[in-house]
Amino acid sequence: MEIFNRVESEVRSYCRSWPTVFKSAQGSHVTDESGRTFLDFFAGAGSLNYGHNDPRIKQKLLDYLAGDSIVHSLDAHTVAKREFLRTFQEVVLAPRSLDYKIQFPGPTGTNAVEAALKLARKYTGRETVVSFTNAFHGMTLGALAVTGNSVKRGGAGIPLNHVHTMPYDNYLDGRTPDFLLFERMLADSGSGLDRPAAAIVETVQGEGGLNPASADWLRGLADLCRRHDMLLIVDDIQMGCGRTGPFFSFEESGITPDIVCLSKSLSGYGLPFALTLFRPELDVWEPGEHNGTFRGFNPAFVTATAALEYWTDDELEKETRVKGERVRGALAEIAAEHGGELRGRGLAQGIAFSDTGLAGRACAAAFERGLLMETSGPEDEVAKLLPPLTITDTDLATGLEILRESVAAAREPQPA
Template structure:
């Protein structure tokens, strides 16, 4: 570990939670240099929905590389891009009767969000964006301005402007009508809130603590956007690509976003890739007005097309997610029942919030010692978050949940001063 400590920046984070040197990975398992195996309930922060090194995708990538396929082409047309576009239209857009133009904004999620913000402001001529408490949208300045977490925001070093933060769903409690409050700000010219270009939100706030937007709240927000001619941007970067069951997290709610941001598991292989989906009438950027050197990652196009073919020809993956989600929820409810804790989430992103904010981090540390990689979420890391690959075997899922339960018991039965 000495080389990492000596040369790598102090800003590194996840390696501190999981202090070992990983060597190989397959499916839902990681193996370190000593041969120790870990069940992965983290999945690259949601970038590995189909697991590590899925075989079919790996073979397609190897074939492309050995045939000297184009790897870098900026936004020029390539056979790899064409195949991805064809498969995305055939397997994702057409079956859902969705009509969007596809923008390749750059390789990461924050690139997709930045492009969405620029376009929304250009289309409407307005500067303000409304985002929601506990939202997380990225670490570049525009995306960071949308993000609620004070620790992340502090890294900017400059004021983060042109954004108004409003309460997300049950942020003020289940009895509060946060949509009515938001509308009051919009309708009152003396509220001090400029009419926004867009609302941007996650249907499940992953980093913010696994907070879910309810059907009624999401539909009311969509209606409000239409009434005030405000664009609706859905950030599906962490909870899209099947994480909640369907390909898009918003599908069960009959939402029709104006702009959709995708990344993380889109490539299917952990390769950097992002999309900004835009309704055709909003596609008003001039050629080159928004660009980037790595907005055409052809290796990612290859694995993304293969992932769509492998996992989205039918609803088999969605049915597996729904089945496994019930198992996860039952296991988490059993854990929470014996502690001052609350279970929340949808699909294969679920978590337990503990009243004692220190417990979740301690459980993560204990689980790592027992062979499980699991992270925390929420403003105070008070939520232990399950985020396994969607393709995880039943045996691995059961064993991972067992380790989580054992780790919780080990942590909560220690003397208080030993809990960190």
């Protein structure tokens, strides 16, 4: 691994937790160059909801490339884009009675967030955006401004302005009514809160510690935004595409956001791809006003269209709910034995430990035992599970048992 240490920037992170060189992957398994296979409870940070190299999706991609089909097209019309738009409309939007325009903002989640923030400000003519404690929305400056983590914010090197942070659901441990501070500051001309253009929220805060917002809280936020003429942006980049069960994580709450950000598992294959969805009346862009060289990546259109076959019925959603309950039961046993608080929803779950170093030690012990997983939370206090939605029951049970063993090993006295 000398070449990585000598040439690659110190900014690299995941490789420090997984000191090996990966070579191949299939389904829920990743193999390194020595031939050792790991069970994957990370899934590309939620970018591989359908596992590695799904055979059906892969074949669609291979056929497309073998036909000398167009790969790069900026925002020109292509056959691949047309098929994606048609399929997304028929399979995702229409059955949910969602009337959204679709923007291809660039290839990553932070591009989707930047487009959402920019559009909200353009449409309303206001500058301030409200975000929430422990939020994570991306690493470019606009998205970073609405992110809570102080280490990531500090990397900006400049002031991150035109945002205001409010408490996320249960941030104050139920000691105050929901939105008491938010409502009061909106009503008080002396509060220092300029009239916001929008509020941006995750239904489950992934990087912030797997903090789930209740359906009541989300409905309350949607109502507050409506009454105060603010747009509601849902960042569904990590929790969308079925991670919590339904395709959109906000479906269970019954809300309809004004703007939705999607990426990660949208391509279905780990290819860069992102969307910003918004109500048609918000489409006030001038041609080319927000663009990007890789906003028309045709191979991702192809794999995303193929992945949407998983959503032509509700079988994957049902399976995810069942697996999520199985995970919750296993984590409850581990938490009861070793201390900890359950976090998350669906197949985005974990345990928050009061010993903030325990989660990291448990993940390191899991790697030694052949399981890939990560930590999250402001102090990396949460051992976080993001297995592929398509993981087999056997692999899920095996991974949960490895996690149990790893937490127990991490609780043993550490060498002085």
